Amino acid sequence: xxxxxxxxxxxxxxxxxxxxxxxxxxxxxxxxxxxxxxxxxxxxxxxxxxxxxxxxxxxxxxxxxxxxxxxxxxxxxxxxxxxxxxxxxxxxxxxxxxxxxxxxxxxxxxxxxxx
Amino acid sequence: xxxxxxxxxxxxxxxxxxxxxxxxxxxxxxxxxxxxxxxxxxxxxxxxxxxxxxxxxxxxxxxxxxxxxxxxxxxxxxxxxxxxxxxxxxxxxxxxxxxxxxxxxxxxxxxxxxx
Numbered sequence: 132x133x134x135x136x137x138x139x140x141x142x143x144x145x146x147x148x149x150x151x152x153x154x155x156x157x158x159x160x161x162x163x164x165x166x167x168x169x170x171x172x173x174x175x176x177x178x179x180x181x182x183x184x185x186x187x188x189x190x191x192x193x194x195x196x197x198x199x200x201x202x203x204x205x206x207x208x209x210x211x212x213x214x215x216x217x218x219x220x221x222x223x224x225x226x227x228x229x230x231x232x233x234x235x236x237x238x239x240x241x242x243x244x245x246x
Numbered sequence: 247x248x249x250x251x252x253x254x255x256x257x258x259x260x261x262x263x264x265x266x267x268x269x270x271x272x273x274x275x276x277x278x279x280x281x282x283x284x285x286x287x288x289x290x291x292x293x294x295x296x297x298x299x300x301x302x303x304x305x306x307x308x309x310x311x312x313x314x315x316x317x318x319x320x321x322x323x324x325x326x327x328x329x330x331x332x333x334x335x336x337x338x339x340x341x342x343x344x345x346x347x348x349x350x351x352x353x354x355x356x357x358x359x360x361x
Contacts, residue, residue, distance in 0.1 A: 135288075164347075174335060176289070176352035222288050232344050233279060233302065236288030 137237035154223030170220040218244045250353035267323040271340030281337040
């Protein structure tokens with residue numbers, strides 16, 4: 132079974148600064164997807180960024196980028212120029228390619244942004 | 247186009263009662279997922295539908311939990327003889343297809359409280 136671990140229950144960043152959220156996972160698969168989701172107090176999960184394991188290039192979406200280390204099974208999220216609206220719970224998630232389509236989530240990291 | 251909607255937003259019930267939670271997916275989305283998110287944790291997979299049939303129900307915790315999707319659109323999660331441990335946010339997600347490349351769009355969830 133796949134597991135996803137987020138070792139930082141809470142992180143804090145100053146507005147306009149950069150913060151990195153950590154995620155590690157365990158799988159015996161060679162191909163899969165990895166995701167970062169944002170969950171504000173409204174509870175609705177919002178996809179932030181996605182990485183296909185077969186792609187060596189790290190995914191980027193505007194101020195959000197990942198550092199994907201396949202051999203180390205590590206998938207961290209970097210948020211640049213942090214904004215007050217970035218404050219939320221962030222969840223790392225894993226999804227198999229072909230057999231089963233459910234997401235396996237980590238325990239989450241609460242990000243606080245200080246003005 | 248409307249997103250995924252879930253009703254009710256909040257549900258309070260007494261131990262032993264029966265509850266139904268409803269999910270309206272995005273129009274045209276054939277895949278539908280239910281997740282349960284306990285306080286302070288990441289969501290956990292319950293069941294996944296492709297069309298009208300449950301393609302994977304391996305996440306349902308016991309036989310008190312049941313879900314249907316009779317016409318391949320709206321889904322209802324049914325919980326019999328509720329227990330205090332069932333208290334959680336129940337999230338629904340839908341995607342255009344079941345392939346791994348299809349993004350899952352989440353609803354705002356139903357917060358269930360069992361007294």
